Amino acid sequence: MDDGVCAQERLASIAAASETKEGVTRLPWSAEHRTAFGIIAEWMTDAGLQVAMDAAGTLIGRTPGTGERPALLLGSHQDSVRSGGRYDGIMGVALACLAVRRFRNRFDALPFAIEVLAFADEEGVRFPTALIGPRALAGTLDPAVFAMADRDGVTMGDAMRGFGADPSAAVHLARDPARVIGYIEAHIEQGPVLEREDLPVGIVTGICGISRHMIEVSGETGHAGTVPMAGRRDALIGAARLIGEIGARASRRNGFRATVGQVDVAPNVVNAIPSTVRMTMDTRSVDDAARADFAADIARLASGQAADTGVGIDIAQTYDQKAVTCDPALTDALRAGVTGAGFRAFDLPSGATHDASAMADLCPVAMLFVRCRDGVSHRPDEYAEDRDMGVAVEALAGAIAAMAERG
Ligand code: HGY
Ligand code: MN
Ligand code: MN
Numbered sequence: 001m002d003d004g005v006c007a008q009e010r011l012a013s014i015a016a017a018s019e020t021k022e023g024v025t026r027l028p029w030s031a032e033h034r035t036a037f038g039i040i041a042e043w044m045t046d047a048g049l050q051v052a053m054d055a056a057g058t059l060i061g062r063t064p065g066t067g068e069r070p071a072l073l074l075g076s077h078q079d080s081v082r083s084g085g086r087y088d089g090i091m092g093v094a095l096a097c098l099a100v101r102r103f104r105n106r107f108d109a110l111p112f113a114i115e116v117l118a119f120a121d122e123e124g125v126r127f128p129t130a131l132i133g134p135r136a137l138a139g140t141l142d143p144a145v146f147a148m149a150d151r152d153g154v155t156m157g158d159a160m161r162g163f164g165a166d167p168s169a170a171v172h173l174a175r176d177p178a179r180v181i182g183y184i185e186a187h188i189e190q191g192p193v194l195e196r197e198d199l200p201v202g203i204v205t206g207i208c209g210i211s212r213h214m215i216e217v218s219g220e221t222g223h224a225g226t227v228p229m230a231g232r233r234d235a236l237i238g239a240a241r242l243i244g245e246i247g248a249r250a251s252r253r254n255g256f257r258a259t260v261g262q263v264d265v266a267p268n269v270v271n272a273i274p275s276t277v278r279m280t281m282d283t284r285s286v287d288d289a290a291r292a293d294f295a296a297d298i299a300r301l302a303s304g305q306a307a308d309t310g311v312g313i314d315i316a317q318t319y320d321q322k323a324v325t326c327d328p329a330l331t332d333a334l335r336a337g338v339t340g341a342g343f344r345a346f347d348l349p350s351g352a353t354h355d356a357s358a359m360a361d362l363c364p365v366a367m368l369f370v371r372c373r374d375g376v377s378h379r380p381d382e383y384a385e386d387r388d389m390g391v392a393v394e395a396l397a398g399a400i401a402a403m404a405e406r407g
Pocket of ligand 1: 123124353
């Protein structure tokens with residue numbers, strides 16, 4: 001069976017490991033995560049790899065009998081957003097397994113080991129943090145994240161232990177950089193560029209940085225009918241004014257993106273004035289200083305608005321991931337793979353962050369994007385063609401061969 005068709009079939013089947021019928025919802029440390037790991041373990045075994053899970057909950061398939069060799073790492077994340085697509089993350093795991101399968105009978109001839117990694121939590125949807133697996137391997141994992149709780153009050157540490165991972169051991173998983181050649185991640189583009197270029201795959205030049213803040217607006221609730229408008233301290237009015245300015249100011253900055261994606265209102269009833277709003281601000285830029293400057297600007301604006309309207313506004317940073325430049329040598333190997341598959345090597349940046357963003361603290365990284373229909377992602381109608389995924393498998397296998405030739 002053609003690798004592109006096999007990838008499509010495998011992704012269709014693992015998409016059923018989802019909390020929701022509409023789109024894919026597969027959060028880390030969940031029953032759906034456990035089901036998915038069982039399926040991914042079959043993909044890894046089919047590729048000839050030995051399968052184990054590390055203490056950070058990363059499922060690892062490694063070439064057998066290669067204990068002493070430095071490793072080339074491939075892979076991506078198993079988790080999704082809520083009602084997301086069936087390709088974001090998991091496609092990179094599926095394509096890596098299919099590329100490695102092509103070397104199944106000649107692992108010994110490779111001068112390096114290969115590991116395929118299926119990371120547990122890249123999206124940071126269940127807990128206000130992310131990239132646990134890559135940060136554990138890079139030695140940058142902050143144990144404070146294990147105390148972070150989800151909407152039901154379950155801490156990440158408890159969720160991990162319930163899954164069979166071990167947070168206390170996860171902080172000791174740092175790999176020796178001398179034993180890692182690099183990390184290559186294939187990922188659906190999540191944007192419209194490759195479709196516009198009419199190309200099946202593209203080479204990522206760099207990955208934007210990401211900062212996340214929790215903004216809490218606090219006012220005073222009261223009866224919607226008896227409290228006069230004058231003198232109200234309506235938290236949602238205060239939040240709405242700030243959200244409008246966040247959008248306007250981000251739009252004035254070139255290549256900068258700001259999104260208020262999650263808003264929780266209390267008491268959230270039709271006939272009571274909102275007393276508090278908790279909302280997230282997600283900012284993206286390839287310039288790390290620009291994100292810090294934007295956050296400071298919004299903090300200044302918020303304190304001015306708070307004084308005018310009598311609401312309280314508190315802004316706290318909950319997450320930050322530096323921008324990353326992809327490694328030239330690793331990218332050249334990918335370029336060789338793409339041209340070997342018969343396509344021109346087209347370079348493009350990534351506006352989304354990825355596991356590679358954190359792996360860059362361990363080793364050189366490179367990424368291969370796969371064309372995304374209408375540029376749509378983080379939505380149920382996310383889609384990639386069989387033939388484009390087949391080209392991506394060809395390109396990944398070509399990159400592995402190019403690196404093996406270099407020795
Ligand atoms: O948010 C992102 O850029 C990624 O999809 N987690
Ligand atoms: Mn992703
Ligand atoms: Mn995503």
